[in-house]
Amino acid sequence: MNPKLTVITPNYNKGDAVIQCVQSVLNQSFEDWEFIFIDDGSTDGSFEKAxxxxxxxxxxxxxxxxxxxxxxxxxxxxGIEQSKSELIIFLDSDDLMMENCLMDRNRDFEANPDLDFIVYPMGIFNDTIGDSDFISNIPTSTPDLHRFLDRDVVWLISGPIWRKSTLESLGCFDLSLHSQQDYDLHVRALIVGFKYRYIHKSPDIFYRQNTESLPRKSSQSVDHFRQRFQMILRHADLLAGAEKLGKKERLLLARYILDIAQMMRWHTKTLGKNALKEALEMWKQTYDLGLVDKNKYGVGYSYLRFKHNMMYNRLGFLQRYLEKSFRKNLGDYIFSPVNFSCRVKLSDYARN
Incomplete structure (x- = not known):
C-alpha cells in the first residue's frame, strides 16, 4: 500500500544540518509517509550523514x-518521479519540520479534497528554532499572483503541500532555471488557476536563513539575469494564453524586465558595450509584446542608457537630478523592493 504523503529533499553540501533535517522527518507524529532524499554530488559527506x-x-x-x-x-x-503518494511536500536539507507538520497538513487536505494545493507560512531561524520570530510572509488584500509578479514572495518552497498530479500538470520544476525555481513554479500554478487555500497559522516548517547556497551566491550573474528574463517572457506568454494579461500584469512584467536590464550594468567589465546592448534588447521586448506603450518605451530606453553610463558616477549632482527625473517619468515602472518577504511576524497579520 502506497504512503499518503511524500517529503522530497534535495541536498548539496549542507554538512551536519542534514542530520537535523532527517531527524525532523523521522520525529513526525504522522507515520504514513515516505522520505526521498536526493544528493546532487555533495563532497562534504552530508549524503552519508543523512x-x-x-x-x-x-x-x-x-x-x-x-x-x-x-x-x-x-x-x-x-523525487516527484520516484514518489508513490498522492501528496508532496518539499523540504530543503538544512530546514526543519515540527513534529505535527505532516499530520496537520494531511488532515487539512482530507478536509479540502477539491484543492490542488494548500499553503502555509514558514518560520525563519538562524541556528536554532526560536532565535528569530520572523515568518516567510503574511496575507494581504493584493492578489497573490500580483504580489509574486511584484517579487513580494508570498510563500517559500516548503509553504505548499501539493497534489502530485498538480505538479505533473505544471511540468514540475523548470530545468532551465538555476535560481527562482520555486518562484517560477508558484507563479505558473497561479496563472493556470489551480485551486488552493492559504492557511495562516503558526509555522510548521522552518527555513534556515544563515546558510549559503550556489543559487544565492550566483543570483546576480549574467546567466541568472538572462534566465530570469526568459522566465518573465514565458510568464507573459502564459498570462496571455490564460487571458490574464491585463494592465496590472503588463506593468509588473515590464517593471521586472526594466530592473533586470538596468542591473546588467554590473557586468560591463566582462561584457563591455554588450552589457548595454543586451539590456536595450531586453527592454525592446516589452514594447514588442505590448507591455508598454511607445512613450514609456522611449523613456525606459533613455533611462537604461543613463544607468549604464558610468560617467555620471563622477558627476553626483547631475546623476541625482537625472535619476529623480527618470523616476518621475517612469513612475510605477521603477521597482522598489518590498519589505514583506521574510521580514514579517505572525502577529503582523492582524494589521492587514
Whole structure:
C-alpha cells in the first residue's frame, strides 16, 4: 500500500544540518509517509550523514542525482518521479519540520479534497528554532499572483503541500532555471488557476536563513539575469494564453524586465558595450509584446542608457537630478523592493 504523503529533499553540501533535517522527518507524529532524499554530488559527506541518521528506516529512500543535470530543481523532479503518494511536500536539507507538520497538513487536505494545493507560512531561524520570530510572509488584500509578479514572495518552497498530479500538470520544476525555481513554479500554478487555500497559522516548517547556497551566491550573474528574463517572457506568454494579461500584469512584467536590464550594468567589465546592448534588447521586448506603450518605451530606453553610463558616477549632482527625473517619468515602472518577504511576524497579520 502506497504512503499518503511524500517529503522530497534535495541536498548539496549542507554538512551536519542534514542530520537535523532527517531527524525532523523521522520525529513526525504522522507515520504514513515516505522520505526521498536526493544528493546532487555533495563532497562534504552530508549524503552519508543523512543515510546514517535515518538508521535504516525503510520509509527513507536515498538517491543520487544521476540525471546529468545539476541543481535542486533536477533533484526535486527526480523525487516527484520516484514518489508513490498522492501528496508532496518539499523540504530543503538544512530546514526543519515540527513534529505535527505532516499530520496537520494531511488532515487539512482530507478536509479540502477539491484543492490542488494548500499553503502555509514558514518560520525563519538562524541556528536554532526560536532565535528569530520572523515568518516567510503574511496575507494581504493584493492578489497573490500580483504580489509574486511584484517579487513580494508570498510563500517559500516548503509553504505548499501539493497534489502530485498538480505538479505533473505544471511540468514540475523548470530545468532551465538555476535560481527562482520555486518562484517560477508558484507563479505558473497561479496563472493556470489551480485551486488552493492559504492557511495562516503558526509555522510548521522552518527555513534556515544563515546558510549559503550556489543559487544565492550566483543570483546576480549574467546567466541568472538572462534566465530570469526568459522566465518573465514565458510568464507573459502564459498570462496571455490564460487571458490574464491585463494592465496590472503588463506593468509588473515590464517593471521586472526594466530592473533586470538596468542591473546588467554590473557586468560591463566582462561584457563591455554588450552589457548595454543586451539590456536595450531586453527592454525592446516589452514594447514588442505590448507591455508598454511607445512613450514609456522611449523613456525606459533613455533611462537604461543613463544607468549604464558610468560617467555620471563622477558627476553626483547631475546623476541625482537625472535619476529623480527618470523616476518621475517612469513612475510605477521603477521597482522598489518590498519589505514583506521574510521580514514579517505572525502577529503582523492582524494589521492587514
Amino acid at each position: 543515510i546514517e541518521s535515518a538508521d535504516g528506516d525503510e520509509r527513507c529512500l536515498f538517491l543520487k542525482n544521476t540525471t546529468g543535470i545539476k541543481g535542486g530543481n533536477a533533484s526535486r523532479n527526480l
